[in-house]
Amino acid sequence: MTRAGGRREIVAVYGGGLLQGLALVTFPAASAVFTGGAYRLTERAYGLMFAPQVALAILAALLGGRVQRRWGDKRVFLAGLAANLASMALLLGSRFVTGAHGATYALLLTATAFMGTGFGLTVPVVNTLAGALFPGRVDVAILALNALLGLGTALAPVLIALYTALGAWWGLPLTIALLVAGLFAWSAPLPLAAAGAPRLTAARSRRFWLFLTFAFGYGIVETLNGNWAILYMKGVLHAAGSLAALALTAFWAAATAGRVLFAGIERQLPARTTFRLLPWVVGFAFLATSLVPASSPGLGVACFGLAGLGCSALLPLMISLGSADAAPGYLIAFYQMGYGVAAFGLDPLRSATGLGMRALYGGASAIAVALGALAVMIVGARGRSRRAPGSKRPRALSVTT
Numbered sequence: 001m002t003r004a005g006g007r008r009e010i011v012a013v014y015g016g017g018l019l020q021g022l023a024l025v026t027f028p029a030a031s032a033v034f035t036g037g038a039y040r041l042t043e044r045a046y047g048l049m050f051a052p053q054v055a056l057a058i059l060a061a062l063l064g065g066r067v068q069r070r071w072g073d074k075r076v077f078l079a080g081l082a083a084n085l086a087s088m089a090l091l092l093g094s095r096f097v098t099g100a101h102g103a104t105y106a107l108l109l110t111a112t113a114f115m116g117t118g119f120g121l122t123v124p125v126v127n128t129l130a131g132a133l134f135p136g137r138v139d140v141a142i143l144a145l146n147a148l149l150g151l152g153t154a155l156a157p158v159l160i161a162l163y164t165a166l167g168a169w170w171g172l173p174l175t176i177a178l179l180v181a182g183l184f185a186w187s188a189p190l191p192l193a194a195a196g197a198p199r200l201t202a203a204r205s206r207r208f209w210l211f212l213t214f215a216f217g218y219g220i221v222e223t224l225n226g227n228w229a230i231l232y233m234k235g236v237l238h239a240a241g242s243l244a245a246l247a248l249t250a251f252w253a254a255a256t257a258g259r260v261l262f263a264g265i266e267r268q269l270p271a272r273t274t275f276r277l278l279p280w281v282v283g284f285a286f287l288a289t290s291l292v293p294a295s296s297p298g299l300g301v302a303c304f305g306l307a308g309l310g311c312s313a314l315l316p317l318m319i320s321l322g323s324a325d326a327a328p329g330y331l332i333a334f335y336q337m338g339y340g341v342a343a344f345g346l347d348p349l350r351s352a353t354g355l356g357m358r359a360l361y362g363g364a365s366a367i368a369v370a371l372g373a374l375a376v377m378i379v380g381a382r383g384r385s386r387r388a389p390g391s392k393r394p395r396a397l398s399v400t401t
Contacts, residue, residue: 006133012187013129016077017145019183020122021152021252022159023084023176026091027053027112028227029157029248032241033169035231038095039104043231047344049105050227052113054340060120061332073125074192080122081184087114088177095170120336123149124328127319132194139271139320143263146316150256153226157248207378211322212334214374217367218314219338221282224364225251225307227343228357232289232300236357239297250305258312275317276375281310283368290362310368321378 027034027050034041034049041049068076090111097103127142134141156172163171229251233244262274285307292299315335319328350360 021149025156053116056116083118147259154252215334223342237297251308254308279372
């Protein structure tokens with residue numbers, strides 16, 4: 001990063017995080033549109049709609065390090081923006097072919113495939129660039145980046161509700177497409193590169209596998225809230241559409257606020273302590289959600305908000321704390337595997353077991369407890385590594401696959 005271009009690069013990198021969050025949640029935020037109205041998808045078809053997103057996100061994240069070395073950080077960043085733009089354009093175009101169900105679904109699958117490619121390319125590279133922009137405070141830099149990403153995820157359900165009330169839900173993908181195109185034009189002239197930061201290859205250590213397992217489990221618990229909150233509120237708690245959308249907003253807003261909070265109190269509450277604490281908050285939120293009576297759907301909104309607070313700092317801290325052990329591309333890939341299990345595995349699991357959503361949400365607390373145990377093991381293993389002679393943590397997040 002050059003000093004002259006520093007401020008413009010900060011806008012590009014952190015703006016990319018904000019728009020990635022906004023684009024990513026557009027599809028689950030519009031779940032009521034897809035399962036009703038002109039689309040009329042079943043819950044299973046809705047879940048399977050995310051399969052291409054998961055597959056392409058995993059592939060892009062795993063290959064991203066090699067692509068970064070060959071193309072450079074800037075080209076990968078721009079390619080990610082272009083994929084997001086294509087995704088929004090296809091989603092926007094799908095509204096014009098809703099009469100042909102097969103063609104519509106094919107467009108939606110292609111749109112989520114481009115979304116997965118954009119996510120898999122953009123998220124690792126913006127985390128790398130954010131760490132390089134502020135090498136002295138990597139944890140805070142990445143928490144701040146993911147706070148903006150979280151702000152985008154929180155805004156998506158609010159905006160989709162607003163546009164739907166105006167009779168034009170498609171206004172959200174149109175808005176995002178215009179913003180992404182603008183950011184692409186802004187970023188194209190900039191020398192975006194994590195200059196001077198070491199490019200390390202992650203060793204297959206014990207901590208490496210602990211971090212990947214954590215990423216997989218975290219992907220499940222986040223997606224159970226992020227993708228299914230609206231359908232849980234409407235199907236289980238019989239909430240109105242506006243209240244159901246509020247639950248998803250509460251989840252992502254609390255996730256964003258938590259990232260800002262934990263970045264601000266890092267000196268009082270160290271990152272490693274936060275990392276060990278938050279999985280237990282998620283576990284309690286799952287149990288509480290499963291016990292909310294249908295007569296009090298407003299409590300469901302509070303529970304999803306609590307889950308958002310519990311999830312808030314886990315992904316950015318997983319990336320920053322794991323920088324010496326697992327490249328961001330690997331972490332994002334395993335996070336997306338967990339995303340896939342929860343996104344399109346929930347409905348088949350319900351069919352196979354006969355369990356309702358309440359039981360599955362209550363059972364998900366066990367995954368959160370397992371994450372809590374993993375966090376203790378990760379921090380303990382990392383502490384022993386840091387005390388080992390000659391051990392040194394990299395100052396910037398520029399680890400590639």
